[in-house]
Amino acid sequence: xxxxxxxxxxxxxxxxxxxxxxxxxxxxxxxxxxxxxxxxxxxxxxxxxxxxxxxxxxxxxxxxxxxxxxxxxxxxxxxxxxxxxxxxxxxxxxxxxxxxxxxxxxxxxxxxxxxxxxxxxxxxxxxxxxxxxxxxxxxxxxxxxxxxxxxxxxxxxxxxxxxxxxxxxxxxxxxxxxxxxxxxxxxxxxxxxxxxxxxxxxxxxxxxxxxxxxxxxxxxxxxxxxxxxxxxxxxxxxxxxxxxxxxxxxxxxxxxxxxxxxxxxxxxxxxxxxxxxxxxxxxxxxxxxxxxxxxxxxxxxxxxxxxxxxxxxxxxxxxxxxxxxxxxxxxxxxxxxxxxxxxxxxxxxxxxxxxxxxxxxxxxxxxxxx
Amino acid sequence: xxxxxxxxxxxxxxxxxxxxxxxxxxxxxxxxxxxxxxxxxxxxxxxxxxxxxxxxxxxxxxxxxxxxxxxxxxxxxxxxxxxxxxxxxxxxxxxxxxxxxxxxxxxxxxxxxxxxxxxxxxxxxxxxxxxxx
Numbered sequence: 453x454x455x456x457x458x459x460x461x462x463x464x465x466x467x468x469x470x471x472x473x474x475x476x477x478x479x480x481x482x483x484x485x486x487x488x489x490x491x492x493x494x495x496x497x498x499x500x501x502x503x504x505x506x507x508x509x510x511x512x513x514x515x516x517x518x519x520x521x522x523x524x525x526x527x528x529x530x531x532x533x534x535x536x537x538x539x540x541x542x543x544x545x546x547x548x549x550x551x552x553x554x555x556x557x558x559x560x561x562x563x564x565x566x567x568x569x570x571x572x573x574x575x576x577x578x579x580x581x582x583x584x585x586x587x588x589x590x591x592x593x594x595x596x597x598x599x600x601x602x603x604x605x606x607x608x609x610x611x612x613x614x615x616x617x618x619x620x621x622x623x624x625x626x627x628x629x630x631x632x633x634x635x636x637x638x639x640x641x642x643x644x645x646x647x648x649x650x651x652x653x654x655x656x657x658x659x660x661x662x663x664x665x666x667x668x669x670x671x672x673x674x675x676x677x678x679x680x681x682x683x684x685x686x687x688x689x690x691x692x693x694x695x696x697x698x699x700x701x702x703x704x705x706x707x708x709x710x711x712x713x714x715x716x717x718x719x720x721x722x723x724x725x726x727x728x729x730x731x732x733x734x735x736x737x738x739x740x741x742x743x744x745x746x747x748x749x750x751x752x753x754x755x756x757x758x759x760x761x762x763x764x765x766x767x768x769x770x771x772x773x774x775x776x777x778x779x780x781x782x783x784x785x786x787x788x789x790x791x792x793x794x795x796x797x798x799x800x801x802x803x804x805x806x807x808x809x810x811x812x813x814x815x816x817x818x819x820x821x822x
Numbered sequence: 823x824x825x826x827x828x829x830x831x832x833x834x835x836x837x838x839x840x841x842x843x844x845x846x847x848x849x850x851x852x853x854x855x856x857x858x859x860x861x862x863x864x865x866x867x868x869x870x871x872x873x874x875x876x877x878x879x880x881x882x883x884x885x886x887x888x889x890x891x892x893x894x895x896x897x898x899x900x901x902x903x904x905x906x907x908x909x910x911x912x913x914x915x916x917x918x919x920x921x922x923x924x925x926x927x928x929x930x931x932x933x934x935x936x937x938x939x940x941x942x943x944x945x946x947x948x949x950x951x952x953x954x955x
Contacts, residue, residue: 575918583937584916584930587881591917594875595894604893607886608916625888 485679488706489671490566498735499564499701507731508697510753511724512559518692519555561697562656568666571622574615581612590617592625600626619667634658637673647680656695678702682711704732710790713780717797720804722776723752729783739787744779752776765812777802826869828856834871835861842899843907844877845870853879857891857910859899874899877913889913 498504522531539547593604605617605625617625636642636658646655655677663670678699681687690696703709709728716725729745739745751772765773777798784794828847834840839862846866848854855877858870875891882888891914900906906914908925915922 578922580927581916581922581930583933584926585887586885588884588886589889589913589916590886591889591891594890594892596892606918608918614916614918 485676485683487672487675487679489668489675490564490705494566495701495705496563496565501734504701504731504734505561505697506753507727507734507749508561508700509556509559510727511700511731512693512696513691513724514555514559515692516551516555519558520551559692559694561694562660563665564698564701565666567668567671568619568664571616571618574613575606576614578612578614581608582610584610584612586610590621590625623664634662637662637669643673643676647677650684650686650689652677652681652686652689653693653695656690674698675702682708685711685715687712687715700728700731701735704728704735707732707736710788710794713783713788714790714794714797717780717794717801720801722773722780722801725780726752726776729779739783744775744782748772748775748779765808770809770812773805777805828870828873830858830872831869832872833869839863839905840871840899840902841905841907842874842896842910844909855879857913859904862905872899889917891917891919893919 588610589608591606591608600622603622603626605622606614607617607621608614636646636655643655656674659670659673659677663673681690681699682703687696687699690699700712703712709732713725713728716722716728726745726748729739730749733739733743733745780798784791784798788794828845840859841862842857842859844855845858845860846853847856856870856873857875857877858873860868860870864870872895874895875889877889878887880887896914896919906920908923911920912923912926914920915926
């Protein structure tokens with residue numbers, strides 16, 4: 453029936469994605485998730501294109517209450533008391549712009565780039581130097597003005613070969629992260645217990661700190677986390693954080709948007725559902741309702757972010773929403789994998805929306821503003 | 823009197839003879855060398871012109887010896903006519919910046935020879951013990 457039930461019934465290995473050739477198995481206690489990395493095509497140019505960035509930012513639905521919340525792990529000793537100001541309308545607008553800017557900075561998404569290739573170029577072979585020393589010599593070029601990625605780091609092995617250093621040694625020598633890997637990333641049990649406790653944000657933040665975005669371990673960890681979230685449908689935990697964008701990108705890239713779509717429909721967010729369709733169209737271009745969704749996006753984006761359920765609707769809202777509903781309906785009938793559930797959710801939303809429309813129209817008439 | 827800065831004062835006499843050599847810093851039984859350019863006749867405790875890198879002769883936990891070289895400034899001072907001492911020449915040869923120093927080949931050859939002799943001695947002693955028994 454649904455993939456969710458299948459995996460949760462204690463199967464040994466769930467073959468989740470068929471797109472990538474290189475896959476490695478990790479078996480956990482109950483759920484087995486196969487991490488899949490962005491093998492093959494490079495996701496970076498698509499991820500960084502402005503259209504997709506706008507869509508992803510809109511899908512994260514930034515809620516300022518969550519974005520600017522007090523955090524426990526920052527190292528300020530004294531909390532600052534909130535400042536209250538009396539401002540004019542113009543100054544209020546300026547403050548809002550500043551808040552938007554700092555929200556943008558806090559919600560900057562960790563980049564999605566393809567896995568780096570291992571560095572393996574031998575500069576010189578000198579078997580006459582065998583026995584010179586039992587230790588390796590690592591030479592770093594500390595010229596000024598070169599950043600850590602481009603620094604020349606080479607090693608002379610005890611068997612006389614002079615070669616460039618691999619990424620692990622480069623990272624160690626550039627004195628980046630903690631030298632010892634955190635235990636949660638080494639031990640599968642601990643990692644999965646953290647995921648089961650729904651500490652997704654903590655795990656993803658820690659992974660961002662520890663690894664570069666082009667390392668295979670980082671890709672593996674993030675892909676397991678995203679699939680776990682997808683299985684549990686706990687997207688709300690990551691909304692308004694900087695990880696929702698890469699999550700949405702990952703799911704759309706691997707064509708498993710159906711859970712997310714279902715959740716959006718159940719929470720009555722048709723506009724974001726259309727944005728998701730447009731994202732899918734931009735990445736893969738295989739939707740029949742593709743052009744419509746892209747056209748609707750330009751109308752949706754100027755509308756403000758919808759945090760709570762709406763009570764009052766204006767005529768433009770109603771028109772826009774009906775168009776969105778049609779678009780989503782088309783998608784469900786043609787490309788969706790969870791037709792029945794999404795159809796049901798859409799039906800429920802339609803009825804609820806109809807009631808809302810009648811209510812608002814009735815109210816307007818009653819207030820004499822028809 | 824305060825110690826001269828280990829990273830170099832930057833003051834030098836243009837026509838004087840200079841050399842790039844290892845200046846021993848570190849503590850008792852724990853050497854650590856700065857690769858610096860200084861006037862040739864100066865003592866190691868006097869001020870250097872500029873520090874161009876470092877060399878740690880004690881291998882770390884991964885059995886590696888770390889050497890840092892500011893190649894841009896080394897090239898500058900070589901252009902200004904600084905000489906290079908033998909240990910620094912060996913290090914630069916190992917790094918691939920210079921051709922490999924003949925002393926490196928000599929040490930490697932001598933180490934291999936001692937290794938072979940030790941092995942031969944060890945084999946002989948095991949043979950003699952087995953023949954005795």
